[in-house]
Amino acid sequence: MKNPFSSFKKIAVKSGDRIPLDRYVRKNKQVMDNLLTQYQCLDQDMIQKLCRFLNQPLHHVRESGFHCTNKLPEILHIPMARAGKIYEHSRQLIEHITYTVDDIKNLCTLTGLSKSVKPEQTGLTGLYISALINACDESYFEFDFQGHQQELHFLGFRLESGKKIIVNGNLGCFAGAQLNGGELIVNGTLGSWCAAGMTKGRIKITSDEPSTTDHKRQRWFYGLPVSVQEIVR
Amino acid sequence: MQDLNDILTNIWPKIRDDHFFPELPTPEIIDGGERVGLEIKGKKISLSRSFIEQMSRRLPPGLIIEGLLDHAVSHYTYCPWDFYTHIKIYKEAKSVLENKTMARKVSDCFMDVVADTHCVRQKKTPLPEIYKISPKGKLDEVVCALYQKIWGIDLGVDKFENTALRLSGIPYLDRRRWPESMRRFALVIKELNQEDAFRKDNAGKEDESHKFQREDKNQSSLDNHSMDQYSPRQIEDGLQKLARESESPMEFNAILEDVEEEISRVMQTKGKKMGLGKGSRLDGDALYYMKLAQNYALHIQKRRMERSGALYPYNHVPWEAGQPFHDIDPFTSYGKLLPGLTKSWNRIEGEIYGHETGTPDCMVIIDSSASMVAPQKKNSHAVLGAACAVDAYLRKGSSVAVYNFSDADAGDEFILNYSRDKRKIYDGLCRYFGGGTRLHVKNIQAFQTDRLPDIFMITDMQITNLGNLIRYFNECENRITVVVIGNNLESKQFRKTMALQHNVQIYGVENQSDIPEIVLGKIREFFNHSR
Numbered sequence: 080m081k082n083p084f085s086s087f088k089k090i091a092v093k094s095g096d097r098i099p100l101d102r103y104v105r106k107n108k109q110v111m112d113n114l115l116t117q118y119q120c121l122d123q124d125m126i127q128k129l130c131r132f133l134n135q136p137l138h139h140v141r142e143s144g145f146h147c148t149n150k151l152p153e154i155l156h157i158p159m160a161r162a163g164k165i166y167e168h169s170r171q172l173i174e175h176i177t178y179t180v181d182d183i184k185n186l187c188t189l190t191g192l193s194k195s196v197k198p199e200q201t202g203l204t205g206l207y208i209s210a211l212i213n214a215c216d217e218s219y220f221e222f223d224f225q226g227h228q229q230e231l232h233f234l235g236f237r238l239e240s241g242k243k244i245i246v247n248g249n250l251g252c253f254a255g256a257q258l259n260g261g262e263l264i265v266n267g268t269l270g271s272w273c274a275a276g277m278t279k280g281r282i283k284i285t286s287d288e289p290s291t292t293d294h295k296r297q298r299w300f301y302g303l304p305v306s307v308q309e310i311v312r
Numbered sequence: 313m314q315d316l317n318d319i320l321t322n323i324w325p326k327i328r329d330d331h332f333f334p335e336l337p338t339p340e341i342i343d344g345g346e347r348v349g350l351e352i353k354g355k356k357i358s359l360s361r362s363f364i365e366q367m368s369r370r371l372p373p374g375l376i377i378e379g380l381l382d383h384a385v386s387h388y389t390y391c392p393w394d395f396y397t398h399i400k401i402y403k404e405a406k407s408v409l410e411n412k413t414m415a416r417k418v419s420d421c422f423m424d425v426v427a428d429t430h431c432v433r434q435k436k437t438p439l440p441e442i443y444k445i446s447p448k449g450k451l452d453e454v455v456c457a458l459y460q461k462i463w464g465i466d467l468g469v470d471k472f473e474n475t476a477l478r479l480s481g482i483p484y485l486d487r488r489r490w491p492e493s494m495r496r497f498a499l500v501i502k503e504l505n506q507e508d509a510f511r512k513d514n515a516g517k518e519d520e521s522h523k524f525q526r527e528d529k530n531q532s533s534l535d536n537h538s539m540d541q542y543s544p545r546q547i548e549d550g551l552q553k554l555a556r557e558s559e560s561p562m563e564f565n566a567i568l569e570d571v572e573e574e575i576s577r578v579m580q581t582k583g584k585k586m587g588l589g590k591g592s593r594l595d596g597d598a599l600y601y602m603k604l605a606q607n608y609a610l611h612i613q614k615r616r617m618e619r620s621g622a623l624y625p626y627n628h629v630p631w632e633a634g635q636p637f638h639d640i641d642p643f644t645s646y647g648k649l650l651p652g653l654t655k656s657w658n659r660i661e662g663e664i665y666g667h668e669t670g671t672p673d674c675m676v677i678i679d680s681s682a683s684m685v686a687p688q689k690k691n692s693h694a695v696l697g698a699a700c701a702v703d704a705y706l707r708k709g710s711s712v713a714v715y716n717f718s719d720a721d722a723g724d725e726f727i728l729n730y731s732r733d734k735r736k737i738y739d740g741l742c743r744y745f746g747g748g749t750r751l752h753v754k755n756i757q758a759f760q761t762d763r764l765p766d767i768f769m770i771t772d773m774q775i776t777n778l779g780n781l782i783r784y785f786n787e788c789e790n791r792i793t794v795v796v797i798g799n800n801l802e803s804k805q806f807r808k809t810m811a812l813q814h815n816v817q818i819y820g821v822e823n824q825s826d827i828p829e830i831v832l833g834k835i836r837e838f839f840n841h842s843r
Contacts, residue, residue: 097433100462100484107481181478188495223499226407 110182111189117172118207125161126203132158133232133252140271145302147274147310159257159276162206166236169210180217183208191227205231205251213239224248230270235263238280255282255310268294271301274310282310316341316364319374327381330435334389339381350380352541357384370445375438382437384535386427395542396550397490398423403554403567404491408498412570414505415498420537421455422497426484432463433485440465454479454504475504539574547575548603555603560691565596572596597688598738605699623659631656671708672766672791673730675759676701678741679771681718681749684797687742693821694770697795698741701768712737713759718745720752727755730765750776753784760790767792773802782809785816792816 096102143154151159190204208231212220218241224231230251235244238261245264252270255263258280266285274282289295289305298305317340324338339357341364351358359380367376392398405419406412431437443456444467456469457476462484478500482493542550551568558564631640631654645654678698685692702712711730714737718724724745728736749771759765767790775781785792792815796803799820810816 098429098462099464100429100433100480103462103480104483104486108483181481184499185481185496188492188499221503223408223502225410226404226495 107182107185110176110178111185113176114173114178114182114186114211117169117176118204120172121165121168121203121207125165129158129161129165129203140302141300145272145275147303147307149302151276155272155275162233162236162253162256165203165206166210169207170214173211173214178211178215180215180220183211183215183220184222186211187222187224187227187231191224191229191231203232205233205253206236209234209236209238212242212244213237219243221245222247224250224267232270235261235282238263240280255280258282258312269301269303273301273303277310277312279312281312284308316359316361316373316377320359320377323374323378323381327378327385330382331385331389334385336385336388339384350384350535351538352384352387352535353538354541354543355388357381367442367445371438371441375441379438379442382431382435382439383424383428386431387423387535387537390430391423391426391487391490394550395539395546396553398537398539398542399550399554399567399571401490401494402570404494405498406567406570408495409502416537416570417451418498418501419494421451421501422494423537424535425455425458425497426490428459429462429484440467443467451501454501472504475500539571540578542578544579547578551599552603552606555600556607558600561597561600561688564600568596568599595735595739595742597742598735601687601692601695601699601742602703602734602738604696605703608696608700625657626660627658628655629658630654671705671710672763673711673713673761674701674705674766674768675713675715675756676741677715677717677751677756677767677769677771679718679749679775680716680724680744680746681772681774682746683749683772683774684744686744686746688744694795694797695741698768698770699738701793702737702741705766706732706734706737713765714740715751715756715759716740716743716745717749717751719748720750720755722747724748725752725755730759730761748776749774751781753777753780756784764790766790768795769793770795770797772797772800773806774800775802778802778806782806785810786813789815794818796820 096105139154143152145152145155186204187208212235220243222244224246225248227248230249232251233253233256234246234250235255235258236253237257237259238244238255240260242261243264244261245266247266249267250265250269253272253275254265254269255273255277256275258274258277260278260280262281262283264283264285268286269284284307289298295305320339320341328334328336335355337356339359341361342351342358343361350360350363359377364373364376364380392401401422402415402419405422406415409415409418428439431439440459440463443459446452448456448469453469454472454475456467457472458479459465460467460469461476461480479497482496483489484493486493539547554567555564558567625639625641628641628644630652631645633651635656639656639659640649641655641657648654676698678694684694687695705712711732713730714726714728716726724747726740726743728740731737756767767788769792771794773796786809792813794806794810794816796806796818803820807818807820810818
């Protein structure tokens with residue numbers, strides 16, 4: 080009698096990499112996992128407090144009398160100190176990780192596209208990314224944030240001399256805060272507290288001039304009038 | 313040379329075996345199409361004779377056919393798989409590249425990389441051989457450089473080493489991460505394009521987004537990734553999901569406009585309207601609300617019973633002197649005619665399945681004055697709420713009439729009589745006047761029929777002649793559902809006046825995003841009460 084299952088073949092499951100792609104993806108995943116794990120090691124309590132400050136009603140911004148070219152108002156002293164601590168901690172955490180500019184971009188894409196993640200979880204990725212940028216050997220960084228679900232806050236925090244960031248897309252609050260000699264060029268809109276505590280460097284806004292009244296009012300509200308296209312210190 | 317059809321007949325069973333027997337009809341070889349190796353339309357794979365003959369100068373035709381079929385079947389079984397995945401991948405490419413042609417080309421390229429890599433990883437395929445000998449444009453060279461890297465096979469490309477290295481870390485075979493992967497892929501290609509434009513800047517200004525397109529237009533490619541390969545059903549499902557994921561009608565429209573021509577072709581050839589008239593443009597806004605409403609399907613109870621008017625014997629009661637004799641039941645009265653002992657029948661009015669066992673028709677009254685959100689610009693939850701109701705009535709086989717008003721005295725009103733034409737109805741709902749708010753009650757009265765249609769109204773109640781409307785609703789016997797947006801003085805007045813009207817149900821909505829949920833639940837409740 081013929082075995083009805085004779086047509087079935089034994090297939091040995093291949094272990095290991097079938098094509099080099101498997102190796103590249105695994106390596107890339109390892110770096111990303113490392114970066115994300117270290118981000119989760121940051122002081123979550125401090126992050127929550129800073130996120131709460133970012134989520135406060137907008138009229139607080141106007142009441143503080145903040146202007147991008149003036150001195151840091153008192154209301155920002157504590158948030159800036161907290162941001163500084165998170166930044167320092169980030170620098171320590173990433174000290175032993177090897178990564179490239181592409182890894183930083185991939186991290187931005189990963190966090191920027193996630194709809195399901197709460198802003199509290201990714202709200203301060205900008206600080207972490209700023210630490211990654213300053214610790215990286217490269218000096219030129221170009222990011223494309225168009226189509227991202229969430230805006231990055233604190234991008235360009237303490238950006239050092241010789242570093243240049245070009246952003247295509249919109250940024251959140253505290254863009255270029257405590258800028259330290261670096262150059263930040265933004266082709267998009269900016270949130271509130273731009274250039275807060277900036278010591279030296281250059282921030283340039285290359286997007287089209289705001290055409291709508293709403294947008295003009297928003298810029299004035301944030302202490303970044305339409306006439307200001309460049310902040311140099 | 314052996315006939316190509318014979319080769320195809322011999323190879324096809326092997327391909328089916330290799331790809332775990334996909335549900336595809338036998339492919340065919342067609343004349344023409346020199347620059348595209350294959351086409352897929354409605355699951356049917358067509359291979360180009362001239363392409364195969366051209367390539368067979370350097371490779372046996374059997375291998376070329378096998379490679380092309382591997383490529384086509386991988387697209388069908390792995391990536392993009394369906395219309396929704398295709399459009400989602402394209403959407404990500406468009407958000408980075410902002411140019412339709414470029415986004416189309418790069419997203420097609422990404423899908424090729426995924427399908428081919430899946431194939432190369434799973435089985436022995438002649439695809440690398442074909443890529444090795446095929447003529448290449450700039451983008452093809454980039455892709456071949458990438459293939460060299462991730463497949464570990466030499467394809468004779470010695471350029472774009474850095475770009476290939478950057479592209480090699482993308483998890484092409486992780487289905488869940490395709491949107492993110494597409495974005496990373498597009499970013500690298502965009503930067504490469506910009507670098508190239510920068511280098512060639514001295515040679516004169518040119519539209520950099522068309523660079524790859526122009527350089528590649530004379531090159532052959534394996535397939536054309538047309539959107540008309542999908543079935544109308546897949547397209548409808550895909551658009552429904554796309555509408556759900558889009559933040560605004562504008563975002564939905566931006567994608568729809570790019571693929572409009574191809575999907576209209578499919579829908580028209582299959583005789584489907586999808587709310588779109590034959591030969592007319594797709595109305596993106598109407599389609600957006602139509603598809604979005606399908607995600608919030610309402611359940612409407614049919615009107616079950618109606619009084620027949622006839623009396624029938626229900627139970628026995630003692631007969632009393634003076635009561636008619638014809639109701640006496642002789643069987644339970646033991647043949648006696650004595651008050652108290654004799655039983656007579658108590659008759660009550662019967663309920664029968666009447667003529668109207670279905671859902672009644674519905675007239676939708678929608679306010680499109682300046683105080684309402686313009687449905688073209690933002691997600692108008694008023695239009696969405698009305699669309700949900702319309703969708704429910706149409707699904708139950710009823711007809712819908714639309715009265716869309718702003719300042720009716722100035723001619724800002726749209727009237728559509730009872731109809732089941734989705735296109736006309738949704739066009740009516742999406743019409744936005746943005747003027748004052750005044751309605752003509754006589755135009756609403758004109759919708760009344762003997763079958764008492766349901767009335768569904770969405771407004772913010774800031775109607776200048778609200779008194780007329782209230783008077784009319786007081787006279788109506790129809791079931792009336794009113795959704796009031798916002799909490800203003802007029803809405804309070806309306807609620808107060810209508811409090812005693814049992815046939816009028818009012819739902820206040822503070823936050824417009826609550827409308828679909830509230831309408832869903834309350835309408836069911838409303839209809840259940842009416843049993």
